[in-house]
Amino acid sequence: MADPKGFMTTPRQEWPRRPVEERVRDWDEVYVPGALLPIISKQADRCMDCGVPFCHQACPLGNLIPEWNDLVAREDWRAASDRLHATNNFPEYTGRLCPAPCEAGCVLAINQPAVTIKNVECAIADRAWEEGFTPPRPPERLSGKTVAVIGSGPAGLAAAQQLTRAGHTVAVYERDDRIGGLMRYGIPAFKMEKRHLERRIEQMRAEGTRFRTSTVVGRDVSAADLRTRYDAVVIATGATAWRELSVPGRELRGIHQAMEYLPLANRVSEGDLEVSPLSAAGKHVVIVGGGDTGADCLGTTVREGAASVSQLDIYAQPGAERDEDVEPWPTYPKIYRLSAAHEEARDLRTAPAADADARLFAASTLRFDGDEAGHVRSLHLVEVDARRRPLPGTGRTLPADLVLLALGFSGPDQEDGIIEQLGLELEPRGTIARDAGFATNVPGVFAAGDAARGQSLIVWAIAEGRAVAAAVDRRLTGSTRLPAPISAYDRPMVV
Missing domain, CATH: 3.50.50.60 (FAD/NAD(P)-binding domain)
Known part of the structure; x- marks a missing residue:
């Protein structure tokens, strides 16, 4: 750790928000622009570099939090970006939208305010874009295998990026006119401006991922046809069946x-x-x-x-x-x-x-x-x-x-026809059934994110996307080097 006494000498300080009267007049993010970087190195210094860092366990991505906290405290932003992106495809999303279970699991939180892990993560991600630490990473060679990803929320995008970087040809199908799923049209801009989404999409395009917008799989194109045309299909449509009030x-x-x-x-x-x-x-x-x-x-x-x-x-x-x-x-x-x-x-x-x-x-x-x-x-x-x-x-x-x-939401929307056309089995609660390796009952078809897990957090969706990508890669090639941070049956820490 950069400062062994940082957690004792430095109080917790969060990214300040703009005055209420100012920010409710626009749709910009609520935080004061530029106010995070001046405070974040000292905040990262509060990390104790625990022998058993429970923040790892609380985060399904297994983010290497003490490592990049130490690097930020030393202001080595490039190395911090490398360590952060080693486990998280989209830290600028989680740094803004995740409720930070990692902070609840921070050892310092036993008797003091936790380290501002979420703010540190966001600062690293934003600095990485500013300094050009996140160039596109196209594969050195193509595998000749093709994958269709249905849904462009965080699970679908994470799966698509991992599989593209592994050398597979990936097409993402999205029902809306723009990529992003709920991050695009469900999350208000004052929580996350869409420029953050656009940058990742352009990065993914440069890496070779293909996007098909305004395409409702099950209606505009048959789900069964996709299964025939592609070597593997990943269903990441989210849990869009909303609950009613009777x-x-x-x-x-x-x-x-x-x-x-x-x-x-x-x-x-x-x-x-x-x-x-x-x-x-x-x-x-x-x-x-x-x-x-x-x-x-x-x-x-x-x-x-x-x-x-x-x-x-x-x-x-x-x-x-x-x-x-x-x-x-x-x-x-x-x-x-x-x-x-x-x-x-x-x-x-x-x-x-x-x-x-x-x-x-x-x-x-x-x-x-x-x-x-x-x-x-x-x-x-x-x-x-x-x-x-x-x-x-x-x-x-x-x-x-x-x-x-x-x-809230009960599971995937069944009206589009995907589940019926593929003959997918469902869990009693309405989510798509799968085994521990994210495979459904239909060979070559996998399910990830809220469509199979049920309504959950963005950090779990990204973890599912990364894990299902490893499962698909293994099926297509016989082995995989892609990380699988969770299994389909893992759940958050609860009493």
Whole structure:
């Protein structure tokens, strides 16, 4: 380690955010440009270079965190970039979007604020692009084998890049008009500007990966035909089958799924639309669901100029500190976190009646009421206990001109025909069944990412993409040098 006493002498300092009043007027990233590099070397110095670094175990990619922390502390950015990219294809994505289970597993976090691992990762990735440390890496020779990757989210892109670099000819099929999956149209630009996505796509093109956009496999092209045309097929379509809310009034107009709403807002940011057809401007908005997707909706509605915004979370408000009896270190704890969107809602007082920021905790939706025209106008809710049982006398009504359902996803969309056309077996929960080596019941067809794992984190998606690439390479060539950081059955650390 560069400074053996760094963890004792240097307090944790995170990448500062721009003032709320400034950042809600645009779609740029919420952080102060250029404010990370001046502080990050000292923050990397806080890493203790543990004998048993649990941050490795907490991160499914197996990122070599103590190594690149030490290199950043010494300001050897090229070497830090090499060590970071050895385990992660897209650190600029995870450095912005991952909730950092590695920090929950940091040994320093046993009794002090963890090392700012996520910020260090982001700084390395951004510096690597600025200094030209990430040139395209096309293969020296081609294998003559071909692979189709269906889906261009983080799992699909990671698999495609690994397989292309191994010498296979890879084509990525994407249903939307641009590459990126949920990173393109699900994640708002204020969390990750799309220029980061574009740079990797251009890098992959230069390496030889081919992209087929506006192509719905199962409709525009038969999944069975792809299996015939390619030596292997990787299904990485994500878990896009959203969960529903079956309560009276759900049929009213003005109630939409989060993934109906967010892509339109992102298209405004991309310049495709001048105004979103589902814009929250001037409306009373209620978001049902307390996760990250709900927070993305929250930040988006604030920027669109909603009259008010409330977010319902069915769970009780968590505490500010880890409960060691329930969620001991190094598991990822459920604690009260203030995202940029929640900070904005709190400071702008978008929901004055909320428990904290814009959130109402332990709140369950009972029904929706609408006007004579069939448009939603209010949402009725009730407080619930830990078993989600209604508490008498706690009902209340919120004005609602726009309701956004952010209740998560159950598995891959089956309406496109891929599963039926290939004859894929499913798990009871609706995800694609596979063995420990990511192979489905159909020879030559593999499944990776949320389509098989179920809704998960971006860091798990990239790990799945890298691991499935190793499995495909082994099938095509008989052996592989590609890393496989996880198996299909690995899961996050839990109690």
